[in-house]
Amino acid sequence: MSLLRQAFLLARTDLRQELRDFEMAVTAVFFTFTVLIMFVLAFATLRPDAQSHAIPAFLWITVALTGALTLGRVFDRERETDALSALLVAPVERLAIYAAKLLTTMSVLLMCCIVVVPGLVVVFAGARPLLDRWPASLVLVFLGCLGYAGVGTLFAGGLARGRGKNVLLSLILYPLTMPVLLYALVATQRLLENHPDLWQTLLQMAALDVLLVVVAALLFESLMLESRRYSVPRKEVS
């Protein structure tokens, strides 16, 4: 209970701050719009059957790029004033920090999906099944974002203090999230084709997500602390 309550308190703090400056949400949503417009300009003239092969890539490339952008900033508020150090010294379960940041990242990614999925449906006729089979679409988007954010939050926390974190994050993030993204691509393709194994694929994806989130949660404390413990302490900035 202590862990859940602390995770809730920290996630609520993130949300409260986000509602005061909309920094992450506005950046992520505008970025999503931009990517969507670029896809439209480049691929609107594709035949519908060709579109249905490209749409999974449009969706998950957008999630991957927006996710990287969000993960690069998710610890920024703590980093600017080193509030993360205060959290680490306080009687706070490190797992609660991970859970709160995972929740924040998920919220931003799902918000972007609310923009990009209807956007794809409006612009590309081949994306119409995403709307027609909306329960499966909801599950797919949730699972894809969860796996991506689960792995990403682990490394965002580990790199929260280092210089060049965005470069390192991208180098680590994309290879490690490839299994989730590949599963998401296959599941999206099956959803568009109304494939009979769609739900089985989603189930496998859920199992992969559980595995990734559990491993990430177990590694979070040691990765975040060790990366700090072996770095030079800095005098904080005001």
Next chain:
Amino acid sequence: MSYVADPESSILPLELRGIARAFGRRSILRGVDLRVGRGEIVGLMGANGAGKTTLFSIIAGLLCADGGTCRFADTDLEAGAVAIRARLAYVAHGPQLYPLLTARENLELAAQLRDAAGASSREAGGMLERLGLAAHADRRIEAFSRGMAQRASLARALAAAPELMLLDEPLTALDRDGQALVAEIMREERDRGAGIVLCSHDLETVLSVSDRVVLLEHGVISGEVRARECVDLHEYRRLVTNLGTVVSTRRVGAVRQMA
């Protein structure tokens, strides 16, 4: 001097033995030994880059030591358990507060997190009032001056009613009234039974509140002066001033003999 805390006889909240730490080939701490008793304020002095912040980071569990042991209330601090962290507070050089939250929200968040961990806290409003921030409690930290943010940070630490306080230059950016207030609060906390390690370059304040002053130099505690061993405040000031300016081990030895 009226306060005569004795780290030898008190139950020790903090005991460091042979703490060593290097960054690459550069050795910062080479075996620091330090004991801090309950109800004792220890002033930690040293030149810039002497390793004071590194030492504090190790005690707070933010850095690991390459060697030595760091125990708090008979528990190894390396373990970093929640129950142990609930009993200490660290006020760093910067405020470490959420800038978009108000001072009250920052303190309430810390209190709620402690409450979730089963630790009690003092009331946020009262702490902010004690630090002279009652009128600014509902302003965001980003609108605070550096000194006000430092006061808010101290208020958050005090709200935890810690058994051990690590204060890394807590007087930074405070005006004279603020410095006097913080000194007064430190004495109150000591009288309550808290052990305090105070690092500051403000010699006057360190002298006025510390039961003893230790010098961190070349990675070790190279000298120490205890307030109670001095005849009067003038002698104490003279000894510590000498301690703070010594550069050679031989002179430290001389100061030790003087003390």
